[in-house]
Amino acid sequence: xxxxxxxxxxxxxxxxxxxxxxxxxxxxxxxxxxxxxxxxxxxxxxxxxxxxxxxxxxxxxxxxxxxxxxxxxxxxxxxxxxxxxx
Numbered sequence: 215x216x217x218x219x220x221x222x223x224x225x226x227x228x229x230x231x232x233x234x235x236x237x238x239x240x241x242x243x244x245x246x247x248x249x250x251x252x253x254x255x256x257x258x259x260x261x262x263x264x265x266x267x268x269x270x271x272x273x274x275x276x277x278x279x280x281x282x283x284x285x286x287x288x289x290x291x292x293x294x295x296x297x298x299x300x
Contacts, residue, residue, distance in 0.1 A: 218272045219296040221248075223279065226264040226295075228252070229288035234265075241267045244281055245274025266297055 225237070238250035252265040269275045275296070283294040 219275055219279070220299065221270065221272055221275050222266055222268045222297040222299075223275055224264065224266055224295050224297040225282075226293045227290050228261065228263050228265060228292055229290050230261050230263055232261060232265075232288065237265055237267060240287065241278050241282065244269070244278035246270045 223241075225241075228237070232252065234250050234252055237252060238247050241247050241250065246269060247267055248270055249268040250265065252261040254260065255262050267278065269278065279294050279296070282292065285292060
């Protein structure tokens, strides 16, 4: 098993009004986004403020972390880190 960061990223502190399409658009300048998902509240079906973005390669994922971690998006400071695999 490689010690790389993987191709899936965890994004936290997103605006509750961010859509999946906006998330994909935000992260596509760094490479080919294969998946963009938001975690939804089961009762309200509204985003909980965090989600995941997956890339085709680790290099693209690393570029996204460098480019997006600590940026202010829609008035909120977001954090981007490798997703923990369980």
